[in-house]
Amino acid sequence: MTQTRISRRVAVVLTAAAVAVPLSLGGFATAATATPAPSGQDTSASPSPTTSGGTFGSGCSGSAAVMARVDVANAAATNPQLATLVVALKRAGLFDTLNSAKDATVFAPTNAAFKNLSASKLASLLSNKSQLKKVLQYHVVGDKRITPAELPNGSFKTLEGANLTTSGSGTTFKVNNTANIVCGNVKTRNATVYLIDNVLTPPS
Template sequence: MNRRQTLKTLALGTVAAFGLSACVTTAGGDDIVDVASANPDFSTLVAALDAADLVGTLQGPGPFTVFAPTNAAFAALPAGTVDNLLLPENKDQLVKVLTYHVVPGAVTSDQLAGQRAAVATVQGQTVTIDGTNGVLVNDAAVTTADIMATNGVIHVIDTVLLPN
């Protein structure tokens, strides 16, 4: 096995171990949906979760790591994109986009610091996490990290992640 492949394998194993540790949730308090609902900067995300019927899932035991785009991130998408995704006939596409923002396990920023890895999302594709200079998820910057919930952690991102 060449050196690059070895490093990739080690990085993936490291992130997988972090996801399995998933021990940073609080005892009592608000779940991920409650936390997002209480923050007006996530009103578009919450509306999208509701339209996709994912509220119950993200209120479940988890743990989950959610890379949560703000209203401004949704507004930066091409005109009409959000309205189109919220249409009932586009629910499958909306679910695909939203679950691309969720990683199994609760991973905090200190676990990501200095790491680079491809991490599987709930949607099935991977996101690239680069924690070597701040934290980037694909091309989205984490602007606020480690918002704790009873069933996981939220990291605020400045761009909506779009799966292939």
């Protein structure tokens, strides 16, 4: 398949996802959508994700309840923000692999994250199965559900073999100092998901 055809298919996926977002089944509970406190009430002691155990981040959309009932790749397929990731997982032959994982953590690039790549780089990545698999495996920590409490100064071994790092505090975290966690601590039946706004690059 030519790069032009691949680019067109990716563009269609991104367009469809953008249209589908407003039609999602509901919202994750986040600090941004919490009910405002009565006038004069102190809100400075709002619970952090490390203590509340819930989802957090301004980029949460979709249905947490639906995602929680199914395995992680199937859960991603229910979230319009992860449409491009689902396409990439299927191309790399990792869709079923993630569904059969146990207690994994997935740092899931959103459609916007993939869109940050140049059209030529994205087309090249999607057309190279071995490289695509390597990149996607770098976004997965196997056999461990990472909690928000572990994010401030974390280092975790990925399925690709190299480590990724996390840093930050409160509800603001980065992965490898390059990708922001836009929606965190999303539970699926077999994994915890953190949506990120950039595609991570494995060390060469």
